[in-house]
Amino acid sequence: MQSMRVQTGATQQAIVTTAGKAFCFAEGLELPGFSMRFDRDEEIFGEGESADFVYMVVSGAARGFRILSDGRRQITGFHLPGDVFGMETRGDHRSSAEAIVDSEIALVRRSAVDRAADADGAAARQLWALTAGDLDRLRDHMMLLGRKCAAERVGSFLLEMARRAPAEHGTQLPMSRSDIADYLGLTIETVSRTLTQLERDRAISIRSARCIVLHDRTALGVAD
Amino acid sequence: MQSMRVQTGATQQAIVTTAGKAFCFAEGLELPGFSMRFDRDEEIFGEGESADFVYMVVSGAARGFRILSDGRRQITGFHLPGDVFGMETRGDHRSSAEAIVDSEIALVRRSAVDRAADADGAAARQLWALTAGDLDRLRDHMMLLGRKCAAERVGSFLLEMARRAPAEHGTQLPMSRSDIADYLGLTIETVSRTLTQLERDRAISIRSARCIVLHDRTALGVAD
């Protein structure tokens, strides 16, 4: 396996342990890149940085977020294995991203993405569809943030995670209560209380803080 | 001027009063289409309908929104003259859109959009950038919905409208309090009370319900 030194952002420099791989961004869309390891809570890219790369989770998980000057944080999305993130059509990143747990992240140079889009109309279409899919999911999340009560927010979140991160013995939640709260527009106390209440209602079982079993999907009380 | 009959959706049929025009979707991206008039509160397209057209506001204003089965509504965005909306990469519309006031809307066939994207890489890039721009604005709005208090939401909204719909004698608000509330994730009463309070604080003047003058942009108390 090769090893190379890359400049990934304004400040960061890293030893890349895998080089010359191709990563599947979508059905029939393979892009050349390399993968990097990020520790838990390590920044992947920051708001305002030049968007020289596009990212995909290989293993682990990441959070995308924005922060107000007074520290309030809104998590715009969780990125799980296979998810592409950090793709900008303009020059700079408008949000930040961090690893939630120790993760392996694929990096593809933006120039390579642009080249693929220019060379192949179908590839361009696929990349556009990735962005459009994000837009669609964000509109759903706007409904959650603007119009759903705490119980519905937590219920919707559990259903989303159950769909995206199915595991053998219950749904795994790689993120902390604080991450969940900042994703759902709630406080950690409200998230915790709501989960406890859902367990009392026999809608879920909390095997541990990071592992939940969904029993009764209708009892989650999620409107649609 | 020509006149033609078009099937615009599952049910609607309309007399088109302008045909054969080209509409500017972005810098150097002109697409052939026609324009139609929509009355106040008339549906432009509905959730689940086949997305056969892409739309642009010529004059007037539109709202994009989603509704839960129990009637709760979240407005995902307001569309003002020049704004493109209803562009889907998949087959169906995932949100609805209605005219806020009597409006003239340009319709471009999706097939024409696809053709332009296939033929010209630069056009494809522009269309992708339109979607990416929407995504970016939605992320800002998520911060508003998830983490800002009522006063900040209304303040941010006024700044947004002042930027997008500048007028001679104050900012025009084509939409009702109910629309504003459903955009900001508040109730109409809270929107109304907050505007009154902002006027007491001398941050704005309410010339009429639909026309506001911004005095002191810092007094709007909008964090960033």
Add this chain to the structure above:
DNA sequence: CGTCCCCTTGAGTTATTTCAACACTCGTGG
């Protein structure tokens, strides 16, 4: 076995909602 971090629980507070009444604006028709 202790310490740290995260999570949970409790009690009191508050921002926003809910419910209800009233005010304004703008057409329409007498």
Add this chain to the structure above:
DNA sequence: CCACGAGTGTTGAAATAACTCAAGGGGACG
């Protein structure tokens, strides 16, 4: 020209969902 009515916006008072502050619990790890 004024009365009327419908739709829209404002205001008040009470209710409540979620937040804040504070303390305690439990698991992971050295």
